[in-house]
Structures are given as structure tokens and as C-alpha cells.
Amino acid sequence: MAKRPTVRLNPPSPELQKVLTETSKPALKAAADAVAAGVKAPTNVSVFNNKEGRAVAVVTIIHPKGLAMQAKHGELTRAAAAQGLEVKRYRV
Structure with missing residues (x-):
């Protein structure tokens, strides 16, 4: 695969x-909320700046x-895909 x-x-x-970091946070929050909606368990969404100063959700x-749900069924990975x-x- 390429x-x-x-x-x-x-x-x-x-x-x-x-400016780029602050303007991208609403789009990141919306994408993270969409992923959280696809998970069948309670979730927490957080948006912050990483150590390089880039926005991360x-x-x-x-x-x-x-943790077991993610390891066994890939709940978050499936919802994100x-x-x-x-x-x-x-790494946090």
C-alpha cells in the first residue's frame, strides 16, 4: 500500500x-466529538496544545x-476510521 x-x-x-493553533481548535473539537459519538461507552474529549505548540484533540x-474495549475491539480506532x-x- 502506498x-x-x-x-x-x-x-x-x-x-x-x-493564530493557526487557535483557529484549528474548533475543527479539531468537532472531529473529536464525531469520533466520540461513534463509541458505545462514555468518553471525554479534550483539545489542547502539545509540546510543539500544535493543537491536538x-x-x-x-x-x-x-482500555480492554480498545485493545479487544478497537472501539476508538473504528470510530475514527x-x-x-x-x-x-x-504520548501524554
Whole structure:
């Protein structure tokens, strides 16, 4: 399978980085809420800036068996794929 091209924007100034981060947060929140709606357990959606200053959305299953649900059935991965998103591991 061919690798999908990725676009990485390196803004020329910290001010532009801040504007891009703040303007992308509503779209990230909407995408994360759509993924959370596809999970059959209670979830928590959080949007924040990572250590590089980029906006990140994280969906967490807040059920006691949430980790097992993801490991066994891929609940979050399946919900994200249904929205057309690619899932990558993010170290908190």
C-alpha cells in the first residue's frame, strides 16, 4: 500500500503559529466529538496544545473497561476510521 502524503506546515513566525493553533481548535473539537459519538461507552474529549505548540484533540474512553474495549475491539480506532481519520499514538 502506498504511503499517504502528509502536509506539515512550519509557520514562519510564532504569531502565525498561535493564530493557526487557535483557529484549528474548533475543527479539531468537532472531529473529536464525531469520533466520540461513534463509541458505545462514555468518553471525554479534550483539545489542547502539545509540546510543539500544535493543537491536538484526544478522545478517551472513561469506562472502567475502556482500555480492554480498545485493545479487544478497537472501539476508538473504528470510530475514527468511520470519520475518515488516521489514528496515531500520542504520548501524554
